[in-house]
Amino acid sequence: MTGVDAPAISVRDLVKRYPGRPPVEAVRGLSLDVRRGECFGLLGPNGAGKTTTIEILEGLLAPTSGEVEVLGLTWAAHAGALRERVGVSLQETRLSDKLTVLETARLFRSFYRRGIAAEAALELVGLVPKAAARVANLSGGERQRLAVATALVGWPELLFLDEPTTGLDPQSRRQIWDLVETVRACGHTVVLTTHFMDEAERLCDRIAIVDAGRVIALGTPPELLAQFEVAHLDDVFVKLAGRRLTESGWAEPVAGSTGGPA
């Protein structure tokens, strides 16, 4: 039934149209399930609709149509309860410049009834040495890690990370990977978006490859490799879309490929 046995997330026929001239259909009939306790990756080029999808799952955007259940509940009916159980790191947020790192983490911690110490969250993202620094003086990567720390303070059952490692140096990336491991070891669910194939392959139990607002492939990394008879996840995307997914997120056309088997 619903409740405990329900999947962490279930999405059916999700559509999101941004009004405008012309209207942008960012998500066009996307369906997927995220199981409890897994790390689920959304992979795709710029403009694929990853952020739009994840923000609908986070209850920050209203879908144009389709059904979304999170932890067996809907945002329309249970926003208050869900907010306590879900942690969010947006693709881009500029936190208050005038507060220090620790003050920021403490502020977010105070919003939750239960959670981990602000210091523990900073430790998970490796920001303890910067605890007393003002946010204004942080580097881009440090800000990003602070954003992740603010998502962790409530020790959420379901953690959303939108491009948590974009712009991070290799060591900081590994730190984020480690904290995802720690969160998952507690039986919590993680949904993240990324442009990095190696990251998705290494970190995610299952991956949905998204292009133009639809899921074009879904499975565990080995399943995807086997299904498309390729050695690297990049090539799955090339086979499907005829373009190559680069680390910066641009899908480059591949000479001579039209999406047929190479």
Added chain:
Amino acid sequence: MTSQPASAARPLPPPAVTAGGHAPLRAFIASRLVEFCREPEALFWVYGFPLVMILSLGIAFRQQPLASLRVDVVAGPAAAADAATLNAAPGLTATIRPQAEAAERLRTGRADLVVERSAAAVEFRTDPTRPEAVLARDRAHDALERAAGRRDLLTVRDTPVESPGGRYIDFLVPGLMALSLMGGGLWGVGFAVVEMRIRKLLKRFFATPLAHWQFLFGMMAGRMLFVIPEMVLLVVAARLLFGVQVFGSAAAVVALLVLGATAFAGIGLAIAARAKTLEAVSGALNLIMLPMWLGSGVFFSRERYPDWLQPVLAALPLTPLVDALRGVMLEGRTLAGCAGEITAIAAWGIICFAIALRIFRWQ
């Protein structure tokens, strides 16, 4: 390769999860105050600007003894005697001048009155719209009549009285306090909210259990706590520099300040509820502040405007705040005596907060 002790321990064990530490409203308000205090420009605008304003206006409009009024006596047979009479009268300085020169001085405002005696009459030439001119005319008339032999029938005694509370600076201080409450509430809240929206910080807060009303109320309360010290500073400075006294109770003044700060913060929230750019919100704020700067009686009494405009001016949110603060500070009215004004201010605040709560957009 050397070993890496930092990463050897990773992944870290899960941290302890605890209940408690849940204080959204208090922590949010505290963070707002910390942010304000770390913003030197904001500190100047909030604390320095009203002080500079009080200081400069207080000095410019300080109470001065009436300057001697200038009377030109047109040269003629009786001119010397008349000039002597006028110079002997209090507050008049008379000079004999040819008619053309006297006329020119009157026209350019260098003389307040021109006196010309002919066989038939004594002629006074003045600009009747200038108070000094009217005063000069009456004094001159009086002095010349007495010199001509008029007898006064009443015994008159003049007793000079000091009127603290009746000077321009006394009038100005409550108005400036209300004005900074308005500026602080509208800019401090309205602008800040839009900036947070642009930074996606609003969206980030929305993704936490912090409730709508907690955020909005926290923005208002943070601003309110911030302006109370500012107001104390203004009152103390006005007292020390210009001897401005508060005739009503301090508690009533504080209550009005809290009410005013909260109401304007509520209005600021309503204006910022949907605005997406700083230009849009600044435009809207300036547009609604301008009529209040001019029409709510901060710098001069709003009775100078024509009658048909009065209901409009009375309906502006700043007007009842200025009136109530003046009533308490200058006339010693009680809060009950300002019930009408208080109702109007509260209505503005409550209605705007309710609108903000309804139409507020996080993104």
